[in-house]
Amino acid sequence: MTHATTRAGNPSDSLNTQDLRRILASSAIGSIIEYYDFILYATAASLIFDKVFFSNLPSGVALFASFGTLAVGYIARPLGGVVFGHFGDRVSRKRMLVVSMLLMGFATVAIGLLPTQSVIGLAAPILLVVLRVVQGLSVGGEWGGATLMALEHAPASKRGFAAAFANAGGPAGGLVATFVVSGVSALTGPAFLDWGWRIPFLLSAVLILIGLVIRLKVAESPVFQALDAQAAEVRERKRFPVVAVFRKHWRPLVLTLVASLGFYTMQGFLTSWGVSVANAEGVSREGILNVKGIAAVVTIVGCFAAARASDRLGRRAVLAVGGVLGILWVYPALVLLHNGTLWGFSVAVIVGNGLVQGLLAGPIGAYISEQFPPDVRYTGASLSYQAASTLGAGLTPMLATLLVMVDGSFALVGVAWALILAAGLVAVFLSREGTRLGADAMPVAGTRKPPAAVR
Secondary structure: EEEEEEEOEEOOOOOHHHHHHHHHHHHHHHHOOOOOOOOHHHHHHHHHHHHHHOOOOOHHHHHHHHHHHHHHHHHHHHHHHHHHHHHHOOOOOOHHHHHHHHHHHHHHHHHHOOOOHHHOOHHHHHHHHHHHHHHHHHHHHHHHHHHHHHHOOOHHHHHHHHHHHHHHHHHHHHHHHHHHHHHHHHHHHHHHHOOOHHHHHHOHHHHHHHHHHOOOOOOOHHHHHHOOOOHHHHHHHHHOOHHHHHHHOOOHHHHHHHHHHHHHHHHHHHHHHHHHHHOOOOHHHHHHHHHHHHHHHHHHHHHHHHHHHHHHHOOHHHHHHHHHHHHHHHHHHHHHHHOOHHHHHHHHHHHHHHHHHHHHHHHHHHHOOOOOOHHHHHHHHHHHHHHHHHHHOOEEEEEEEHHHHHHOOOOOHHHHHHEEEEEEEEHHHHHHOOOHOOOOOOOOOOOOOOOOOEE
């Protein structure tokens, strides 16, 4: 078993040490800030950007184009995972987290300062897409680093719970973004679409500074330190981690990608496409944003509860429960999204995005990371998770919009949604159980024992 140690070197099975508290806080707060920026864009794409950057297009086409810019950020995430994973596996986990945060802050503030389509014409949506790509690259490197910093410092019996601190950053960042947008919308009123929407983006500058101060104080991952201490000829084998992932670890890459689709599909169908549907059916913008915030709280609580359960029951068991519940909730959620009431939207999102997504989010960080050996873990885990985000959250709003345009109903949306969740269930059962992994889960054979993780 792997144990975290105190400064004195005595083994401990607790996360309640000064070093681990700082590491978990860094993973959580850093992820919150990164996902505040990233999900802020998703909220704006659902409610604002079609009117601001695509005002010359018919409403349905404008919304599709707005979701297209949203998808671009998700498409860039796997590339960000590969780039940051490469240097995270070869140079430093910690340094990559600092770089990703700086990139995200630059892109988000720049979006807040970007002139609209009515001012600079076609240049506005083009620059918006470029900045969204930068956001995608940044968050593509964030998740893997934050997850591994927590997981690789933690004792074996707490790996799932520790990794959840990074994963909980997503809904927590979404919660902050939602309430900031809702508050600014209420304060600025009719001026929100003119200039008020810019305020949440500009606030990112303050949050980024806070996150950088915290991250710079965190120690490097002990597992990476052990790998970095290997002989030169051993390090040579990981010159290009992405090549090793595709050649030697393609099976866990495919399985973890498909298994992660369920988590992101719930997000894409409910909190992006579902928001636009509810708003079109007459549900107020402020009401939608407030419900999304409440759902995010439920997701966070569910995430930590599911992560702790996965340390005891196994990653696969908890992910399977979440997948089955997700399939059962597809059609009730579609009916509730389209009844045009705030309570209907509330039930659909709080159960689907809150409870079900929370169950899937809790174990996912540890589940994915444990499927890859340490020398390619940053690359493999990031590529898998970020590719799932592209397919599951980035493209599903466009897919749902297109299916409705083609079919004229929501039946095909439900079929697609349920099939994606079912595929995730199959992938989970074909995967190894991470809680039972020994040497495969932490340092590879032949490495020096890390200073803070002794086998």
